[in-house]
Amino acid sequence: MQALRKTTPEFGLKLCEVAQPASPAAGEVIVDVAAAGICGSDVHIYDWSGGYDFLKKAFPVTIGHEFAGKIAELGADVGALRVGQPVVVIPSVECGACAACVAGRLDECRDRRGIGMLRDGGFARYVSVPAMNCLPLPDTMDLGIAALCEPLSIAMSAIKAAAVAAGDTVLVMGPGTIGQGIGLLAKARGAKVVVAGYDDEDRLRNVNALGIDATLDLKTRPLSDALTLAGVAEFDIVIEATGVPSTVQAGLDLLRPSGVLVICGIHGAPVSFDAAKLVRNRHQIRGTYRASRATWGEVRDFVVAHQAELAPMVTHRLPLTSAIEGFEMARNKIGSKILLMP
Template sequence: MKAAVLQGTKQMEVLDWQYPIASSQEVIVKVKSCGICGTDQHIYHGHPGSAEVQPPIVLGHELAGEVVEIGSEVSSLQKGDRVSIDPNIYCGTCQYCRSNRVHLCSNLQAVGVTRDGGMGEYCRVPAANCYRIPEEMTFEEAALVEPLGCVLHGIKKIHLSSLSKVLIIGGGFIGQLFLQLVKHQNVASIMVSEPAENKKELLYKLGAEEVVHPMNVSSVEADVVIECVGRPESMELAVKSAVKGGQVLLFGVAAPETTISVSPFDIFSKELTIKGSFINPYTQEEAIALIAKKVVDVQSLISHRFTIEELPEAMGDYPNLRVSKAVINYS
């Protein structure tokens, strides 16, 4: 089979790769669509993903496809089932798994991170990580269930009401998902901080009441601030923009060495709540339902589509392509 294999930092090539063999509780999925996540770019540039990455590896943890082989002990799936994949595999025995915090698992494994993923034509997946999708759902939509699940986990960490003034920092793909979910909560107002002029029209269409350049946000105050960028300046802005009693969700993925300057006195005197959010525990089915019911639109957020042959060049030139969200499609 063909796969785009990460051989090392900034080293990816399309190779004839070993066809996966399913264990008794696994299935083989013929990948139909695979999203390219910002985390894939982090890994490509030598940073860790949700877990440590050991090349050579086939990346791609946002994937969907068709079940073509079934392990001997699998009874929940059949050949031909159309499925979306939750990539995260938990050990079930560490202190975090045993206290219902599986996403913090000490032995976390993940399809497309610690084992081969969706940037190959076929993928080996635990049957328990496969979720059937409705017939009317496209494979592109199904591949983007995973990032929506991550956003769902994040939004559950904050309290929103009809009185909440919300600031979303970053109008890229993740900010666009948050925008739709926040809009669905009937909050008082939604402002998005985004420098790219070409994203404004879509952000307004998705529910933003005001889109401002980051340079003009310094005087903005919000009850809830959702940071979707992962840069020091945007995270510092998130804390500064929160009103007394405000909530700050730091969702953007920063590089491991990134640090920020925050005034502890501001946190103390404003009694801020600052939270992080990591991956997507128990959100896959809800994300599928939200897409199926058209509560959240993911299809129109796709800005680029690549073939597997185009992937190595695209990954190397990603920043210059101005990608908002890209997917790889297979025949």
């Protein structure tokens, strides 16, 4: 089968011919991948722009961690899963051996391995995954929309970290899929939302298609205009989803005293900010990364219930043979979520 792989610590990916996964071990299944999304993390792996040196020990590795498909083959002891069952896959695999895992606190595992990072992922026709990482979906589910569960799980984690509530004003910095998801989920909680991006016309248009209150293109207007769009003097919450270091201080500058700034963007370099100003304003900075298994369950249910509402987030569906074209589109901020269809 063909698989999109990272093989060397430099720019680029390779579409390779590889063997299909062997028959699954106990507790594992083979998923026939229907759709896999190109994530911002995948783009950084592609252009090797920093922050992913930990992948070197896994080379060559098939990437792709946002995917859904159908069960093709079952190992022993996989519970109620069945061949042909549509599933979305949680891409974080716990070690099962550390103190947290032994105690049943899987979300605190210190030695987890990411599917599509440290073990082969979803940019291939078939992938072997733990059965416990498969969340069942309805037979009628659009599996392209289901592939949005992974970025939406990050968005939901950011919403929870910020404790967004009805009546809050929220500035989302970054209009990518995660930023779009944050905006949509914040709006669903009753918050007033502004999403800002820089020279990002396609994705800001997608934000509008999702029914989010207001957007701001920083190429033509200053970030301070977000306050005018929200009708406030300061934001209650700022959520950074860009990975651009300068956005952290820029967000803090628009935050009310005792307000919360959540960082969910992956930064390839250290971030600096005015600590004295942060202390005097009693600002809080919170980080969020992968989602808990409980959050994944919530997101799966949300995606199943809101397929039509989420549809504008997916703008392109390409064959795996057009993967590099899709990655270049993502690098150049063309469209929104780009799916590869193995």
